[in-house]
Amino acid sequence: MLKGKKILIGITGSIAAYKIPLLVRLFVREGAEVQVVMTENARDFVTPLTLSTISKRPVFTFPFNEVDGTWNSHVDMGNWADLMIIAPASAATLSKMASGMADNLLVTTYLSAKCPVFFAPAMDLDMYKHPTTAANVQKLVSFGHQLIEPQVGELASGLCGAGRMEEPENILDAVTKYFNKKQHLSGKNILITAGPTYEYIDPVRFIGNFSSGQMGYALAIEAAERGAKVTLVSGPVNLTISHPNIRLINVVSASEMYDAALAAFAESQITIMAAAVADFTPEKKSDHKIKKEHALKSIILVPTKDILAAAGKLKQADQILVGFALETDQEIENARKKLQNKNLDLIVLNSLNNPGAGFGVNTNKISILDKSGNQNDYPLKPKTEVASDILDRISELIK
Numbered sequence: 020m021l022k023g024k025k026i027l028i029g030i031t032g033s034i035a036a037y038k039i040p041l042l043v044r045l046f047v048r049e050g051a052e053v054q055v056v057m058t059e060n061a062r063d064f065v066t067p068l069t070l071s072t073i074s075k076r077p078v079f080t081f082p083f084n085e086v087d088g089t090w091n092s093h094v095d096m097g098n099w100a101d102l103m104i105i106a107p108a109s110a111a112t113l114s115k116m117a118s119g120m121a122d123n124l125l126v127t128t129y130l131s132a133k134c135p136v137f138f139a140p141a142m143d144l145d146m147y148k149h150p151t152t153a154a155n156v157q158k159l160v161s162f163g164h165q166l167i168e169p170q171v172g173e174l175a176s177g178l179c180g181a182g183r184m185e186e187p188e189n190i191l192d193a194v195t196k197y198f199n200k201k202q203h204l205s206g207k208n209i210l211i212t213a214g215p216t217y218e219y220i221d222p223v224r225f226i227g228n229f230s231s232g233q234m235g236y237a238l239a240i241e242a243a244e245r246g247a248k249v250t251l252v253s254g255p256v257n258l259t260i261s262h263p264n265i266r267l268i269n270v271v272s273a274s275e276m277y278d279a280a281l282a283a284f285a286e287s288q289i290t291i292m293a294a295a296v297a298d299f300t301p302e303k304k305s306d307h308k309i310k311k312e313h314a315l316k317s318i319i320l321v322p323t324k325d326i327l328a329a330a331g332k333l334k335q336a337d338q339i340l341v342g343f344a345l346e347t348d349q350e351i352e353n354a355r356k357k358l359q360n361k362n363l364d365l366i367v368l369n370s371l372n373n374p375g376a377g378f379g380v381n382t383n384k385i386s387i388l389d390k391s392g393n394q395n396d397y398p399l400k401p402k403t404e405v406a407s408d409i410l411d412r413i414s415e416l417i418k
């Protein structure tokens with residue numbers, strides 16, 4: 020399955036490094052070429068000799084060859100690889116990757132890599148749960164890197180929890196799947212809306228909502244990884260995104276989102292509206308900060324334009340339009356109504372009644388409804404995987 024693929028494996032100092040010779044063996048057996056780069060600490064857990072024997076290539080740790088002083092070029096390795104995978108990824112290396120701290124060959128190679136990057140964290144459960152590690156993981160995901168989630172189980176410390184590196188067979192599986200689906204959206208333009216909108220009351224106050232933008236950003240990354248050219252129209256969020264296939268347009272209000280999204284709509288074969296757009300906006304926006312002594316007793320609200328409904332009216336036969344519905348009551352019935360009224364091909368329903376789904380969490384539990392009356396229910400998953408499910412479902416419509 021991986022014949023001719025060039026895989027760069029970065030090994031860091033974690034006990035799970037002992038599993039990497041098996042991972043290298045699996046890649047080689049599938050026909051891949053494997054180049055190993057390992058940190059000095061990783062050499063305490065697994066020997067370079069084992070890895071170079073299995074990969075049939077020299078293994079590098081230092082920028083210069085220890086014997087003859089020649090350069091082990093991180094730039095050449097970064098250019099060579101079709102995919103880089105950091106496994107196990109220790110907390111220290113995650114932090115260096117997130118901050119660009121290029122103090123070893125592995126991190127300089129990572130910074131030079133032009134290919135997709137996968138990372139498989141492995142550490143003790145409290146280290147993995149720590150907010151600093153969580154923030155680093157989140158940042159790396161926002162760069163478009165693929166997180167291979169650690170598994171829950173017994174750890175080397177004797178404690179039990181999330182932190183065990185995913186098994187080599189499953190890492191191989193994730194990489195194989197990636198190459199299989201990789202380019203199937205190439206040549207397609209995809210428009211995605213994400214995040215909340217803020218409706219100004221005055222220059223310092225607004226009406227907003229709790230949308231974090233994570234779902235829309237995960238969709239943008241997944242679509243870009245599958246080869247699509249993505250236009251991401253985003254309301255104000257605390258997320259960063261950088262991918263050669265993604266054009267980010269930042270907006271603030273529902274009316275700005277309307278203009279930006281509709282400008283890109285005609286050229287988009289697939290449109291997914293994941294934004295939580297305000298349904299109402301203040302009738303008047305004060306140009307000056309409203310002072311206490313002129314206190315507003317009420318704010319008159321007027322409806323915003325429904326972007327999804329407007330796109331539904333313009334939709335041509337060769338365009339696919341997908342909306343989201345966040346419901347608390349009569350979920351399926353309400354979602355079906357939206358599907359029909361807004362002329363959608365699919366609607367993704369997430370219910371606020373499901374713990375772990377909806378705003379501000381990095382998991383979601385969805386159902387996808389189509390216009391023929393079919394309904395697919397999915398289990399609670401990280402939003403990155405939910406994005407993959409949604410794009411798989413959309414891909415079935417293209418076929």
Ligand code: CTP
Pocket residue numbers: 212273292293294295296297298323324325326327328341342343344345357
């Ligand atoms: N949407 C939109 N423009 C709006 C309001 C909503 O594009 N002004 C889109 C959202 O991005 C989402 C879908 O419509 O894809 C559903 O949004 P939601 O707020 O759940 O539905 P509404 O139609 O606004 O109905 P209600 O708020 O009454 O449930």
